[in-house]
Amino acid sequence: MKSMKDYRRSLSARLSVWTVLVVTAIFLAALSIMFAESRDHVRQDTLGKARQTLDGTVLHIDNTLRAVEVAANNMLRVIENNLDKPDKMFDYSRQVLETNPGLDGCSISFEPFYYKDKGEYFSAYSYNNGDSIATENEGANYYQYHTMDWYLIPKLLDRPYWIEPYQEDADWGIVVQDIFSSYSQPIHDKAGKVVGTFSVDICLNWFSDTVTATRPFPNSYTFLLGRGGTYLVHPDTTKQFYETIFTTSLLESDSTIESLGQAMIAGEDGYRVMTYHGERLHVFYKPFKNTGWSVAMVCPESDIFAPFRQLQRTVRIVTAIGLLLLLLSTWYIVSRSVRPLQKLVDSTHQLAQHKFTGEIADSTREDEIGRLQRRFKAMQQSLGKYVNKVRQQSAVLEARHAELQQAYDHAKEEERMRNAVLHKMTKGMSAPVADITAVSRTICEEYENMTDDYMVAMVDKIETDAHQVGELLNELLRAAQEESNTRRP
Amino acid sequence: MTVVLLLCPPKVQAEKMVLMTSWTAQAQFAGYYVAFERGFYKAAGLDVEITHPTLATTPMITLQREQPDAIMLSLMSAMDIISQGVPLVNIFQDSMNSSNLLIARWDNDPLRMTGRKVAIFNADPNYLAYIVNKKERLNYDIIRCMSHINLFLSGAIDATMATSYNEYLQLLQAGFKIGNERIYRFSEHGYNIQEQGVYVSRSYYQAHTQTCQKFAAATRQGWEWVADHPEEALKIVMKYVRSDRAVTNLTLQRRMLQEVLNLQLDADSRKREFRVRRDMVEKASRLMLECGLLKRAVTFEELTVP
Numbered sequence: 001m002k003s004m005k006d007y008r009r010s011l012s013a014r015l016s017v018w019t020v021l022v023v024t025a026i027f028l029a030a031l032s033i034m035f036a037e038s039r040d041h042v043r044q045d046t047l048g049k050a051r052q053t054l055d056g057t058v059l060h061i062d063n064t065l066r067a068v069e070v071a072a073n074n075m076l077r078v079i080e081n082n083l084d085k086p087d088k089m090f091d092y093s094r095q096v097l098e099t100n101p102g103l104d105g106c107s108i109s110f111e112p113f114y115y116k117d118k119g120e121y122f123s124a125y126s127y128n129n130g131d132s133i134a135t136e137n138e139g140a141n142y143y144q145y146h147t148m149d150w151y152l153i154p155k156l157l158d159r160p161y162w163i164e165p166y167q168e169d170a171d172w173g174i175v176v177q178d179i180f181s182s183y184s185q186p187i188h189d190k191a192g193k194v195v196g197t198f199s200v201d202i203c204l205n206w207f208s209d210t211v212t213a214t215r216p217f218p219n220s221y222t223f224l225l226g227r228g229g230t231y232l233v234h235p236d237t238t239k240q241f242y243e244t245i246f247t248t249s250l251l252e253s254d255s256t257i258e259s260l261g262q263a264m265i266a267g268e269d270g271y272r273v274m275t276y277h278g279e280r281l282h283v284f285y286k287p288f289k290n291t292g293w294s295v296a297m298v299c300p301e302s303d304i305f306a307p308f309r310q311l312q313r314t315v316r317i318v319t320a321i322g323l324l325l326l327l328l329s330t331w332y333i334v335s336r337s338v339r340p341l342q343k344l345v346d347s348t349h350q351l352a353q354h355k356f357t358g359e360i361a362d363s364t365r366e367d368e369i370g371r372l373q374r375r376f377k378a379m380q381q382s383l384g385k386y387v388n389k390v391r392q393q394s395a396v397l398e399a400r401h402a403e404l405q406q407a408y409d410h411a412k413e414e415e416r417m418r419n420a421v422l423h424k425m426t427k428g429m430s431a432p433v434a435d436i437t438a439v440s441r442t443i444c445e446e447y448e449n450m451t452d453d454y455m456v457a458m459v460d461k462i463e464t465d466a467h468q469v470g471e472l473l474n475e476l477l478r479a480a481q482e483e484s485n486t487r488r489p
Numbered sequence: 490m491t492v493v494l495l496l497c498p499p500k501v502q503a504e505k506m507v508l509m510t511s512w513t514a515q516a517q518f519a520g521y522y523v524a525f526e527r528g529f530y531k532a533a534g535l536d537v538e539i540t541h542p543t544l545a546t547t548p549m550i551t552l553q554r555e556q557p558d559a560i561m562l563s564l565m566s567a568m569d570i571i572s573q574g575v576p577l578v579n580i581f582q583d584s585m586n587s588s589n590l591l592i593a594r595w596d597n598d599p600l601r602m603t604g605r606k607v608a609i610f611n612a613d614p615n616y617l618a619y620i621v622n623k624k625e626r627l628n629y630d631i632i633r634c635m636s637h638i639n640l641f642l643s644g645a646i647d648a649t650m651a652t653s654y655n656e657y658l659q660l661l662q663a664g665f666k667i668g669n670e671r672i673y674r675f676s677e678h679g680y681n682i683q684e685q686g687v688y689v690s691r692s693y694y695q696a697h698t699q700t701c702q703k704f705a706a707a708t709r710q711g712w713e714w715v716a717d718h719p720e721e722a723l724k725i726v727m728k729y730v731r732s733d734r735a736v737t738n739l740t741l742q743r744r745m746l747q748e749v750l751n752l753q754l755d756a757d758s759r760k761r762e763f764r765v766r767r768d769m770v771e772k773a774s775r776l777m778l779e780c781g782l783l784k785r786a787v788t789f790e791e792l793t794v795p
Contacts, residue, residue: 142554143545147611149639152632156606156645164639167736227642228663243738246664250740258664265664 011338016331020323027319035312042308047271047282050216050304054284054297057214057222061207064102065183065290069160071100072183072200079108079187079198086115089124094135096200097128104128105180105201107138108187109145114195121145150182150199158194160185162291164226165204165241179204179241181291204241208233211295217303227292229261260285264294273301340365340373347380356384421479429472432465439465503536504700509557511548511613511685513541514733516726516746517654518561520583524711526725533703541733544612544635549573551612558693559704563684564765565616565773568787576691579793580701581708582765584684585755588652588748589617591673592660594641599673605647606630608637615650616773616782617675617682623780638663652684654748658741681756682773683766709763716750716761719743765793 075096082088089108096106109123121139138145145151150163163182184199207224211233214222224233229244239247245261248254256274260283263270267287274281280301287294302309340363347360360380363373439458447455510518521539524530530537542551548566552575559580562570567577591599591607599607600621607622609615611633622629629648634640637649638659651657653674660667675681687708694701715722726742729735755762770789777783 141546141550142543144547144611144635145545147633147635148545149634149636152634152640153643153645156632156640157643161643164642166639167734228638230663239738242736243740244662244664246662247738247740250658250662250744261664 011341012331012334015334016327019330020327023326024323027323031315031319034315035308038311039305039308042305042311046217046299046304046307047284050220050282050297050299051271051284053214053216054222054286054295057211058286058288058295061210061295062289064206064210065162065202065288068100068103068183068200068202069290071096071103072160072185072198076185076187076198080189083187083189083195086110086118086122089122090126090135090137093124093126094133097126097133100200101128102202102206103200104178104203105182105199107145107150107182107199107201108196109139109151109199110187110196111194112146150184151197154184154186154197154199155194158186162293163199164228164230165232167241181207204232208240214295214297216297217299217306219303220297220299222295222297224293224295225261225264227265229265232293233295260296264296267292267294337369340369344373344376347376351380351383354387356380356387418483422476425472425476429469432468435465436462436469503531503534504697504703505536505538506559506697506700506704507538507540507557508559508687508704509540509542509551509555509561511542511561511563512655513544513735514726514729515655515735515737516723516742517685517749518729519715519722519726519746519749520708520712522711522725522729523715523722524707526728527711527714529707529710529714530704533707535700535703535707537704539729541735542612547611548613549575558697559687559689559701561685562688563613563616564682564686564769565777565782566613567686567688567792568770568773568777568783569614569616571787571791572784576791577688578691578694578701579686579765580689580694581705582683582686582763583708583712584686584752585762585766586683586752587617587676587681588654588684588752589615589675589680590651590653590657591618591621591648591675592641592651592657592667593648593671594644594646596668596671597647598670599648600625600627602627602629602647604628604630606632606645608632608634608640608646608649610637610650611635616777616780617680618650619782620680620776620780621673621675621678641665654745654752658744658748662741680776681769682776683769684752686765705763712753712761712763715746716753719746719750722746765789 075092079089079092082092093106093108097103105125105127107123107125109125110118112120115122118137121137121141121144123137123139123145124135125138126133126135149166153163154161161184163184165179165181167177167179180201180203182199182201184197186194187196187198189195211222211224212235221235222233223231223235225245226232229246230241231239231243231245232241234240234243245257245264249258256276260272260274263272264285264287269286271282271284274283282299282301282304283296284299285294285296343360350356360373360377362377363370365373439462443450443455443458450458508521510521512518518539521537525537525539540555540557542548542555546554548560548562549570552560552570562577563584564582567579571577593599593602604627607618607629609618609631612635614633618629618631621627622631632640632646634646637646637651637656640646641649641660642663649656651660657667657672687704689697689701723739723743723746726746727739730737730742753761753763755766767789770787770792774783774786774788778786
């Protein structure tokens, strides 16, 4: 396998990688601009879609509630015009439900002892259980409706009012387990005095179904808050009706949620981005005109930008594949273009090893590489011839050099031998010469005291040494004569 | 055979006792739930049935209609009923202090709202509201309601009575930011009068004296367990809350239990004494008489000693 070093030494690899890097940089710059623009457009589109969906839901519910109000208002006039006919109240109560199948209950209730012969409690109540409509006088000691929200609030305010959803706390007569909201309004007598209230009930399930269906994105959800922040509709049904948006703040303040809750119950129409449990959320909220409730649509950012992310993913994949193809094709083209160079590199390597006979193909290419290849081939051939010539001359020189070396060695040996002989002879003469010198000095200095015998012995000695020296000199002369003869051509 | 009979005492039939609380299921009654669920009542030989009232009527009517063996009432409610000729005996007292608050809807001091509409609870009349109304000459238009929160939200009332462990928390839970200037705490103005206790008719007490004593001891044991194990107690409370379909939640019940346990500490000894205080009975009787809320004085002895 080729190592990284090989790639770094490869011109085609480096050219390809650099080409891809430059193209990638250009792509990145272009895509960044495109993504920034697209993100904004997608965000606007998606948020617009969410807002439209929410507006549609609120309008639908407002219209439905308005229809309930109109139906109730029409019946109120009938009731107020027939206050002297208490028993007709049961008919009116039933008639409201018969003509408005969307309504679940209806109460026409009066102040204590308003009808003396009816006693303290008189409330004509009808309930539509889906199959039939039941009617009764719901007031009793055990069910003191005068103390209940749906009766008290419109009476005390002296105006119509949508009652916060509630669950009836009755255990006798018509027992209803559903959670209702009631549109309640005061009943006035001819003098304008409040004498009772008229309420129509609508089941919370209707709101639940409508609000829950408002889901423009897969993970978005919608919740509905009552005036006091109660979750009237919430995807977590354990919270629904039992908790408010402020419940968690009872133990530990949560400014993000509190702020949203306060804005919603204040009837604000808005949008905010918030982080909750580590998730970025886009929250749209809008109040209902009729009830004072507020609905919020929560869209996780992942949903808002899902189309953008999809676009990003696609572009990234296409870009990555494109760059990969660019890298491969560039690599192939460059490799193919510079392949002769690789051969030239090999040839250069052979030349460096004194191999001048490597085969270099002829090139028909007319570009720089083709010309380079032809010139290189010519250079190789020329260089081969030159090197051959140099080699031949070198061989001659080497032979001559060997001969000269041999002669030099011979002469050097002779010189050495001559010096040895001279040394030997010089050394052989030195003792007799020294003796002669010493004896001669002795004779010169002591000749008066010497005996004749002694003198004779001394002379003999000198004669012997002189003879010895003479012998050596003769030998030297003979050697010189022989050498002279040897050297003479 | 004789030995076996002596070693195995005959199975005694547990004594049945129906207890009706003063409100829907909530942490205010944790000690009773725990005494039942942890078997304290059973161990005392009692078969206690805990029931919850409808809030659509008054305690007097509930008492007449349901006729439970024992009923939870505030001290003042019990005295009112006694003065109307229904002899009741306190067999257990869990509240040692007043939790009553008067909270203004608008930015006012509740005691400066002369002639305004003030809500009190029909199911547990807040006598202190009548008393302060009379004594401070406030001329309140007192509205008896089943629930305060929606009246308060709608602005149909100008102030509401509330308990510090329930309605006040509900208002906070509804997003109201209520400053101290809007709250009148009765306990801080000479009106610290005990509230919830368990009452039986005098005749029931005379016939079941031991049962009542056992009930009181087991209930006390229940409350002491609650004080030591509040989180476990809350789980038991929530079981009753769900069963009763009470509109509340765990967070609110947790806060409620903290406050209820706090209110159980006697103002002087700072201990859970579970007893009726003579001074508070006398004060309540005097105040109620002065304001025309009692037909006659009710004494500590007739309330506590048969």
